[in-house]
Amino acid sequence: MERVDGYAPIRDYALIGDGRTAALVARDGSIDWLPLPRLDSETVFARLLDAERGGAFELAPEIDFRVEREYVEDTNVLQTTFVTARGTVRVTDAITLDHGGLLPWFELVRGIEGVSGEVPMRWRIAPRFGAGESAEELSIDRIGAAVRATSRGSSLVVYPFDAGDPHHTDDEIGGLFETDKGSKASLVLRATHDEPIPFARREWAERRLDDTVGDWKRWLAGAGVEGDWDAVVRRSALALRLLTYVPTGAILAAPTTSLPERIGGDRNYDYRYCWVRDTAFTLDALINLDLLVQVHASFAWLLDAVATTEPDLHVFYDLDGERVSAREELALDGYRGSRPVRRGNAAAGQLQLGCYGDLLETAELYVREGNALDDATADRLADILDHLTTIWKKKDAGIWELPDAEHYTVSKLSVWTAFDRALRLVEEGQLPRDRAEAWRECAKDVREFVEGECWSESRGCFVMFPGSAKLDASVLRVSRMHFLDLAGERFSSLVDAIRDELGAGEGLLYRYSGQQQVEGAFVACSFWLVEALARAGRLQEARKTMTQAVGHANDVGLFAEEIDPKTGAFLGNFPQGLSHLALINAAAAIRAAEEA
Incomplete structure (x- = not known):
């Protein structure tokens, strides 16, 4: 070395x-x-x-x-x-x-x-x-x-x-x-x-x-791991375990701060916090692995954390479930001169509507696995949903925490998911039925907005936001939202359009249009593509992309946030929980498709 x-x-x-x-x-x-x-x-x-x-x-x-x-x-x-x-x-x-x-x-x-x-x-x-x-x-x-x-x-x-x-x-x-x-x-x-x-x-x-x-x-040994990808799934599970703070059940995005997305650049962020999004995604992965003790602990932490700010959801919380506001730059040179080195994260003050969908999807999945919500949690989630009915039309920062607020398609899809999962929980007797009609109306309105304003016939895909020509790889997550017919022409067209425009070769994808000269390929996007292909029944393509993607891990099976497609160099904070949980869920999607 x-x-x-x-x-x-x-x-x-x-x-x-x-x-x-x-x-x-x-x-x-x-x-x-x-x-x-x-x-x-x-x-x-x-x-x-x-x-x-x-x-x-x-x-x-x-x-x-x-x-x-x-x-x-x-x-x-x-x-x-x-x-x-x-x-x-x-x-x-x-x-x-x-x-x-x-x-x-x-x-x-x-x-x-x-x-x-x-x-x-x-x-x-x-x-x-x-x-x-x-x-x-x-x-x-x-x-x-x-x-x-x-x-x-x-x-x-x-x-x-x-x-x-x-x-x-x-x-x-x-x-x-x-x-x-x-x-x-x-x-x-x-x-x-x-x-x-x-x-x-x-x-x-x-x-x-x-x-x-x-x-x-x-x-x-308590994890349910099987299939062709069992070795990389086991390693990813172990990596996620190291990002879990045992005293509280909090799950960090990554254990580091300020590793650069571009060497010498200033896109250096502190990931030593617990994102609602990443926690929800991780719980999905842990459920796929039958690691239910950690699921209960981390879901309880998440509910306690959001209770400190409800009905608003903060983008992330600290290990103790408290809101984060302080930010400072540390007197360090930065990795290979990449400054600044940060403590704290400016995304703390953003509106990210996707958090609401992530939280409700996790709650519904938790119940679907045979668990139940207590009355206090049900009331809390209902209050959060009522609040969402009043703010969903706002522009937000999106999943990528961008400085320019827009009606990001993936955010609106997540809003629809929040209301859809809420209605499912109502049918299961887990949320109050007397508040469901407003959620049902909002779900209908959001769907009309997404279908009418966010789909581009010329691109054959949802665009990043209405009026934009850009594509966004995070839209691939629609494969798990039950918003589109996965056997339909629109979904297949969407997958192809994103892969064609954002693909960087060897199974790698950029986050959204125009990022090729700004940062590396985003590892989680590769596994979102695998999951989408598997859910669409395109198993041969899914397996090929999975093989390519897992081949980019380092010698001990770990992933950073991003990879330079030209050199293979890792970029961004390391190891990245989002990369590993996306791998686990992609492997689960392939296994489910094979068993269907």
């Missing part, structure tokens, strides 16, 4: 985590991203966004090496094998799991095993608490065999077991050691904040690493 100005390719990262936080590990063994104690906290390591001042935890041979790596099967435990001229060494990385939720600390275990020969190894920890701010508040001292770094109440302690005698300077910790065949060493990193420091014992840390492997396998 070659770094460019100190930056690893986004494609070269893997994610590990424990449901409270997550870390990105580069192919060269460096941990370049780690927020503590939560997924949305300030970082301890942020070389991902500032090669000079961000901080990292490096572990690699001192001599030239090549890398082979993979996750331990059906886990989020990463194994990196360094092959050198003098021998081979394997590093196993995990943030250990604490399913009891009682332990207040974070624990990262890096197990090092000599496979063959004798390999000189080096490790270095450069903690930078608080998004790469100056190290003036950093203090490092030795505590027995361990070394502690502290800053503003936060403590980071490293325990090297047979990994050399640690040395430290004012701002970093390091060590040297050598592996030989059969040798075992480990580096254990623990973190606390304003709490006593629990000292690690080697046998306990190694047992927790083994237990973590078993815990991940047991969790995934």
